[in-house]
Amino acid sequence: MPGHLDGWSPVQFSTRTRNPFARSRAASPAPGEGTPTEQTAPHPGVAASPTAAKGPRSGRARIVPVVAAATVLVLAGGTAAFAKAQKSVTLDVDGEVTHLSTFAGSVEGLLDDQDVRVGDRDVVSASGGLTEGAEVVVRHAHQVTVALDGTEKVVWTTALTADEALDSFASRADSVALVASRSAAGGRPEMALDLTLHGPADVVVDGAVLPAPDADVRVAQLLGELGVTLSPLDRVSVRHGDSGRVQVVVNRVVVQDVTSTQAVPFASTTQPDPARYTDQRRTLTVGVPGVRTVTETVTLVDGVETTRVPVSDQVTQAPVDEVVGVGTKTRPAAAPQAPAASTGTPVAAGGDADGLNWAALARCESGGNPTIVSGNGKYHGLYQFSVGTWQAVGGSGLPSQASADEQTARAKMLYNRSGAGQWPVCGKNLFS
Template sequence: MRRAPHPVPGHLDGWSPVQFSTLIPGPFARSRAASEPDSTDEPRTKDHRSGRARILPITAAAAALVLAGGSAAFAHAQKTVTLDVDGNVSQLSTFAGSVDGLLDDQGVVVGARDVVSQDGSLGEGAEIVVRHAHQVAVTVDGQEQSVWTTALSADEALDSLAARGQSVALVASRSAAGGRPELSLDLALHGAADVVVDGQTLPVVDADARVAQVLGELGVTLNPLDRVSVVRNDAGRVQVIVNRVTMQDVTSTAAVPFASSTQQDASRYTDQKRTLTAGVPGVRTVVERVTTVDGVESGRVTLSDAVTQAPVDEVLSVGTKARPVVVKPKAAPVAAATGTPVTAGGSADSLNWAALARCESGGNPASVSASGKYYGLYQFSLGTWAGVGGSGLPSQASPDEQTARAKMLYNRSGAGQWPVCGKNLFS
């Protein structure tokens, strides 16, 4: 039998699986083997929602004093002790001379992972504390595993694990009958707790009860995939966390590109092509199972990924025949545009054009009026200049061309084209 080195056991007792303890029924035998992971989770003998520590007065059958000479020996051997088995406390009158004898008499079997506060001889007034180990599922730093604990409640187990400097949550399994959340420990020996579900924090005044009982009293209904865990928050308060879990199969599609090929066509030129078969993209269908926890996606698994519609490849016909070379005759050089040929003549040749130029532009062939509308020796407007065959700006033409086109304008319209200076033509 394993004995604890400390007077009051109750902390974690190991982290690896061991063989399950076997209990012999007796006055202090547990109603179930706590180390069995698939226990029925029936509550230990206790009042509903009451404190765990309690006194169970049991009077051992006193042996009849048959011989008067032996009465002193019996009185010397008989003693009163206190026995605490998993929080069930009893005061006993016993003739056992050792702790082992007391436990044997009471039908208390201690396994390899269970702890007892002392061993050896049993004296008057001794207090014997026995804690049987539980196997519980926990997540330690995000990784789920099974551990053994002799704690009497979830808050005690969390305290023990927190002392190791780890982030720990107790994981409640779901029973086969009704899917109730099962945890081999009550939430708390004494004190309050919270249930956090659907964005709300619901207080529990008396948390000396099982998880399923607390959720039932609060009217919390669990869906088949919901997860239940027990943690201690930053303020040191025990909390039952209900995570709503959903799984949904999501189908998505994507285009599958088509390939393209060509066929040679000797009847067409190399720069000619035509479509023989139009390309059509295919369809790829992916089905994924998406898991969400409290509305947030936590994972997805691909269930199928297949091309559900094959693409149709494109086929093009491309010519292979070279086009004939066509030799084009060389074009005659084009002279720079200077407007239509100047043909004036007539009576205009005898007029005084130099006097008109002095009056209009001061004799400057590049002159431009202040308004920017009139150009050259004779202050042509652009419209008038183009009307007599000129191109570009009059002020950029040679003085001879400007004079010749002024004569053309005179022959067509007379000296009235220069209403102020036209009289100088006749000086």
């Protein structure tokens, strides 16, 4: 007889066979042959009644009991095969447990009968022959996003719950978290796994830890019950806390464009100035710094900057280069001068200059400070001499290093030579 793993089953044959234990009545005899007799086909292993053997029998009468006995044996074997082919098993598909009876002879046949499809990454607890009381467990693989030490990866897992998945990834990194995606409708946090939280959990959000009661709820439902509202860019993840409790972590994410400006330094060039001596310089064009505008996209997670990506970088205001005129005339030899300031002897200027208000001029030019130097370093002392002009009236060193008396004497010399026009703004004070 074919085996139970073949496509043919003795059960089908037995269901079409007449019951071998049914009673049958013999045909009525012809007149004068005797009284009719009722017979029951003997059960295999049980002897026939002695009365059944009495009286003469024809050849056909002797064949019938043999055929009946053979039929009983075949049907009895089919009944035993029927009982052996039907079995009670348990099928667990991704946590959905079904107790069923089946005629399948193999695990593969059972899955095919129940329309359970298994892929290369899926896991089945058994294969081959199917026995009475077998438990077949099927776990389909899911793709999930997991953060391992802060680096996100998409991986496959057959875990059914967050706890199970976190435990399975624990050996891969010191820090493990499952990262939820956000649904297009309503922005609810979703994962490929069943994220039902069993037992107590904590929600970490906005610097606070919100305990959740013992309940079987999904993450999105838990956040809703606690009144946690998510903005479009917020992130939700599930991890194990230091205490071992499951934590649902909400990270507030803000992405914004930040614009800043930076100064662009100006260049400095020189050009010849034939109207001035070689030791004289003057600024022809004042330098002005330019402006550089930089725009960057900055991502903040819980208020802490995590990334900064340049968007644009351009000079929005060009700098103005400084132009300095440098004298080209050769200065004539200087006439003998009065004793140096170091001797303490003031220079006598004489002439009309002696009667002018030099104190008023000094207050206007320098505030009356003989050691003052202008911000650009070009003008010195009470009357803001340039070094070149100071030397032209016989001074040595820097004007701001000379005594106040020498500075006044040489200012009078300059007035006698060139007039009050040497001080175009404050010169009028000489006549006050």
